[in-house]
Amino acid sequence: MIQTMRWFGPNDPVSLMDIRQAGCAGVVSALHQIPVGDVWEVAAIEERKNVIEAGNDQFSSLEWLVVESLPVHEHIKKGLPSRALYIENYKESLRNLARCGIRTVCYNFMPVLDWSRTQLDYTLPEGHRTLRFVWEDFALFDLYILKRLNAAADYEPEIRESALNKFQNMTAHELDVLTNTVLLGLPGSEEAFDLAIFQSLLDAYADIGDKQLRENLYYFVQQVAPVAAALGINLCIHPDDPPRSLLGLPRVVSTEADFDQLMRASDVPANGITFCTGSLGVRPDNDLVRIIKRFGDRIHFVHLRTTKREIGTRNFHEAPHLNGDVDMYEVVKALLEEEQKRKNAGSMDSELPMRPDHGFQMLDDLHKRTYPGYSGIGRLKALAELRGLEMGICRSLHFS
Structure with missing residues (x-):
């Protein structure tokens, strides 16, 4: 190759x-x-x-x-x-x-x-940092930050509950970091979408x-x-x-x-x-x-x-x-x-x-x-x- x-x-x-x-x-x-x-x-x-x-x-x-x-x-x-x-x-x-x-x-x-990830600096046991996707965190963003209409139907009840519990205990800074990670734009750019603009882009796919x-x-x-x-x-x-x-x-x-x-x-x-x-x-x-x-x-x-x-989740990391x-x-x-x-x-x-x-x-x-x-x-x-x-x-x- x-x-x-x-x-x-x-x-x-x-x-x-x-x-x-x-x-x-x-x-x-x-x-x-x-x-x-x-x-x-x-x-x-x-x-x-x-x-x-x-x-x-x-x-x-x-x-x-x-x-x-x-x-x-x-x-x-x-x-x-x-x-x-x-x-x-x-x-x-x-x-x-x-x-x-x-x-x-x-x-x-x-x-x-x-592409979508929920963490850009997940630390492995050797000290390496890598990218990670956590289903619970993605649900947290979708349900309680973005508040997408009818989003609850896409998540299992236990995921909705655990995401809510986690959301209620996160700091404003942690919520900002998660939001910016999920909304990160095209590769090659470090700019994230504005939340309201992002929702409008999703709305355009409603049908x-x-x-x-x-x-x-x-x-x-x-x-x-x-x-x-x-x-x-x-x-x-x-x-x-x-x-x-x-x-x-x-x-x-x-x-x-x-x-x-x-x-x-x-x-x-x-x-x-x-x-x-x-x-x-x-x-x-x-x-x-x-x-x-x-x-x-x-x-x-x-x-x-x-x-x-x-194992046992929809999570994965590099x-x-x-x-x-x-x-x-x-x-x-x-x-x-x-x-x-x-x-x-x-x-x-x-x-x-x-x-x-x-x-x-x-x-x-x-x-x-x-x-x-x-x-x-x-x-x-x-x-x-x-x-x-x-x-x-x-x-x-x-x-x-």
């Missing part, structure tokens, strides 16, 4: 030199400064590309291999008449990315929030259920994937994180069956998957190796991370990359077998871009301000472990 790391741009505390020293060949980045729905113009793309790929006598260059993400406008997700404009803008952005030589574009179709959101997703890929294919771009959707309904919002990219419906909706290879082992691994009913074997030719980008499900609920050995083996299959078939895309996802905050990074899950040392540790695992598997299978 081609080893990469995510870079949030010039304000990222993890530098391009850091990423190069970690052993990466590529960078995953996006133009977060451009409002969602606007066209990514060639000049803006080239500006970022030139920064990433500027090598010198002492610093060999990296390559901007993957866009993560080219966001999908909420009007597309909601199926509003104005989606036609935003779909055309999306196509134009793809054309401009192709002009700049970028061939892999990640996106997601999660309504309102890209959009599972069926409608699926239809809107399938319409989008049917319009966009053929254009991407003609441009030589691979689109790859990121699974829902976490992979279940939250805040009354449907989630439609969470399981093998969801992938099956989406791949059938636009049966072109450019309609593909970002295979995120962490998002998919939260659900015990997802067989990750089987998903790879079934949809291997549609996997265009890989996120390797794992979570630990906390775990060491080789020691969580994901069988990383079998997953990496299946991905390498897919690469070998492509190589044997003479494919030009035989190597998958991969990034180690959601590293721990540890060592010197404990004293630095970093994007949640994206500190430098934690991802360096993860990449080293994954690189060693990959080499061992390749040697044992006699892959070159």
Whole structure:
């Protein structure tokens, strides 16, 4: 696999030199400064590309291999008449990315929030800090801070009761921290949504259920994937994180069956998957190796991370990359077998871009301000472990 790391741009505390020293060949980045729905113009793309790929006598260059993400406008997700404009803008952005030589574009179709956690500094016994999702705390936010209408129906009676007891004993500061964590905006931004604005965004989905959101997703890929294919771009959707309904919002990219419906909706290879082992691994009913074997030719980008499900609850936290609920050995083996299959078939895309996802905050990074899950040392540790695992598997299978 081609080893990469995510870079949030010039304000990222993890530098391009850091990423190069970690052993990466590529960078995953996006133009977060451009409002969602606007066209990514060639000049803006080239500006970022030139920064990433500027090598010198002492610093060999990296390559901007993957866009993560080219966001999908909420009007597309909601199926509003104005989606036609935003779909055309999306196509134009793809054309401009192709002009700049970028061939892999990640996106997601999660309504309102890209991802959800309830704690950003959960401390493990070794002293690492990591991300955690606690169902009781999420219920507390939904029921007693946001006070979403009819939210009680989404939670078990014992969860509602324990959340209320906890709410009544929390300080104003603790409530603010939880609120800001749940409402954290798009990755690449440290700004949270205002509570009232957030409720209005949820209200806009009041009449959009599972069926409608699926239809809107399938319409989008049917319009966009053929254009991407003609441009030589691979689109790859990121699974829902976490992979279940939250805040009354449907989630439609969470399981093998969801992938099956989406791949059938636009049966072109450019309609593909970002295979995120962490998002998919939260659900015990997802067989990750089987998903790879079934949809291997549609996997265009890989996120390797794992979570630990906390027994008897819906809680989970980010775990060491080789020691969580994901069988990383079998997953990496299946991905390498897919690469070998492509190589044997003479494919030009035989190597998958991969990034180690959601590293721990540890060592010197404990004293630095970093994007949640994206500190430098934690991802360096993860990449080293994954690189060693990959080499061992390749040697044992006699892959070159």
